[in-house]
Amino acid sequence: xxxxxxxxxxxxxxxxxxxxxxxxxxxxxxxxxxxxxxxxxxxxxxxxxxxxxxxxxxxxxxxxxxxxxxxxxxxxxxxxxxxxxxxxxxxxxxxxxxxxxxxxxxxxxxxxxxxxxxxxxxxxxxxxxxxxxxxxxxxxxxxxxxxxxxxxxxxxxxxxxxxxxxxxxxxxxxxxxxxxxxxxxxxxxxxxxxxxxxxxxxxxxxxxxxxxxxxxxxxxxxxxxxxxxxxxxxxxxxxxxxxxxxxxxxxxxxx
Amino acid sequence: xxxxxxxxxxxxxxxxxxxxxxxxxxxxxxxxxxxxxxxxxxxxxxxxxxxxxxxxxxxxxxxxxxxxxxxxxxxxxxxxxxxxxxxxxxxxxxxxxxxxxxxxxxxxxxxxxxxxxxxxxxxxxxxxxxxxxxxxxxxxxxxxxxxxxxxxxxxxxxxxxxxxxxxxxxxxxxxxxxxxxxxxxxxxxxxxxxxxxxxxx
Numbered sequence: 001x002x003x004x005x006x007x008x009x010x011x012x013x014x015x016x017x018x019x020x021x022x023x024x025x026x027x028x029x030x031x032x033x034x035x036x037x038x039x040x041x042x043x044x045x046x047x048x049x050x051x052x053x054x055x056x057x058x059x060x061x062x063x064x065x066x067x068x069x070x071x072x073x074x075x076x077x078x079x080x081x082x083x084x085x086x087x088x089x090x091x092x093x094x095x096x097x098x099x100x101x102x103x104x105x106x107x108x109x110x111x112x113x114x115x116x117x118x119x120x121x122x123x124x125x126x127x128x129x130x131x132x133x134x135x136x137x138x139x140x141x142x143x144x145x146x147x148x149x150x151x152x153x154x155x156x157x158x159x160x161x162x163x164x165x166x167x168x169x170x171x172x173x174x175x176x177x178x179x180x181x182x183x184x185x186x187x188x189x190x191x192x193x194x195x196x197x198x199x200x201x202x203x204x205x206x207x208x209x210x211x212x213x214x215x216x217x218x219x220x221x222x223x224x225x226x227x228x229x230x231x232x233x234x235x236x237x238x239x240x241x242x243x244x245x246x247x248x249x250x251x252x253x254x255x
Numbered sequence: 256x257x258x259x260x261x262x263x264x265x266x267x268x269x270x271x272x273x274x275x276x277x278x279x280x281x282x283x284x285x286x287x288x289x290x291x292x293x294x295x296x297x298x299x300x301x302x303x304x305x306x307x308x309x310x311x312x313x314x315x316x317x318x319x320x321x322x323x324x325x326x327x328x329x330x331x332x333x334x335x336x337x338x339x340x341x342x343x344x345x346x347x348x349x350x351x352x353x354x355x356x357x358x359x360x361x362x363x364x365x366x367x368x369x370x371x372x373x374x375x376x377x378x379x380x381x382x383x384x385x386x387x388x389x390x391x392x393x394x395x396x397x398x399x400x401x402x403x404x405x406x407x408x409x410x411x412x413x414x415x416x417x418x419x420x421x422x423x424x425x426x427x428x429x430x431x432x433x434x435x436x437x438x439x440x441x442x443x444x445x446x447x448x449x450x451x452x453x454x455x456x
Contacts, residue, residue: 006434006437007430010430010433010434014403017404038437041437041440041441042433042437044385044437044440045433045436045437045440046404046433047385048385048386048388048389048436048440049389049400049401049404049405049436050404050405051315051319051382051385051386051389052385052386052389052390052397052401052405053401053404053405053406054315054318054319054405055311055315055386056401057277057278057281058281058311058314058315058318059311061278061281061282061285062281062285062307062311064282065282065285065286065289123307157393159394160394161394192418193417193418194415194416194417194418195398195416195417196416197394197398
């Protein structure tokens with residue numbers, strides 16, 4: 001095989017994908033067994049990339065859907081009463097009750113409470129074949145949070161994904177400060193690289209970490225940002241958060 | 256993410272072919288068919304995690320079949336998905352050598368109306384192996400290859416997304432990454448043996 005043949009074949013493949021393949025290269029592939037074999041390998045490599053891309057995309061939608069499901073199915077604690085019963089008594093008590101409810105609501109609503117209500121564990125996008133997972137991901141899947149963090153600390157090549165997984169392990173262990181630091185790292189890395197790898201996930205769980213830590217002032221701008229962005233993966237989860245609850249913690253944090 | 260709109264089977268097929276609509280189509284598949292398919296898998300010995308993984312594989316397979324223009328609409332999408340899921344789960348059971356569960360699955364679903372999907376999913380294990388090779392590339396390589404070959408971004412657009420100086424640097428990097436992946440495939444005889452079969456399917 002000529003030294004630059006694979007480069008020519010890759011260029012030909014790229015051009016072919018754009019509908020601009022060259023007949024000369026097609027002929028070379030037809031006539032040269034070595035070129036034909038290399039061509040097949042290159043196409044298989046591209047096929048693998050496309051397969052991985054689709055799997056990731058489905059996994060991302062799946063995670064967002066699961067988060068939506070989780071937010072939608074958590075019990076609100078509301079009790080429905082028939083309106084036919086005790087109407088008069090309810091009318092008489094309504095002022096007292098509503099005043100009491102408002103006070104109760106105000107005193108019991110907290111950042112931590114919102115965190116407990118809306119937090120859902122992150123389901124790692126995995127294939128059943130464990131070979132797709134590295135040790136850190138396997139530990140995460142097995143909920144071995146301490147192992148996740150230990151493997152992360154030992155790892156020399158840290159990616160946004162490994163930072164995110166470690167951050168989620170911190171969150172599961174309620175080590176909010178550590179989780180915050182890791183999610184912030186992802187966001188900073190994306191700013192530097194111009195990328196968006198695990199950006200939406202980091203933003204949402206960073207906001208949750210701030211809530212868990214009781215720091216609504218840090219969480220609310222992030223939640224507002226997610227709410228304003230309809231294409232954000234966690235938009236629907238944040239939209240479902242009670243505006244009243246968020247308003248109360250905002251008011252409390254500004255006092 | 257927007258709330259998935261309602262689709263007829265034909266509309267869903269059309270949406271899968273449009274990259275901008277694909278997320279909504281996937282979300283719709285999850286909303287409409289995830290629970291029933293997962294219940295099916297759980298009913299035949301799978302855990303919740305098994306069921307979710309099988310459904311994810313099922314959705315990927317379904318989209319690929321549609322994108323290749325091989326979905327003929329001879330069966331409803333629901334029937335097709337359940338058939339694919341069943342076959343995937345069957346293969347998984349086989350791998351785990353749980354013959355008892357396999358027989359139960361065969362016996363109980365023998366008379367049900369289902370699409371013949373075996374030819375669509377025969378190479379799933381090989382595809383999974385291929386995917387694993389991509390995951391073994393470093394993050395920069397994964398990203399550049401995904402942006403170019405999956406997101407279909409131009410070199411210029413990739414320069415805007417990634418910290419590379421210019422298009423030529425991106426082009427060189429992409430070439431090296433693809434070479435690396437090709438090399439990994441060549442080193443993996445179990446995949447290489449069936450290479451033509453997969454590509455030409």
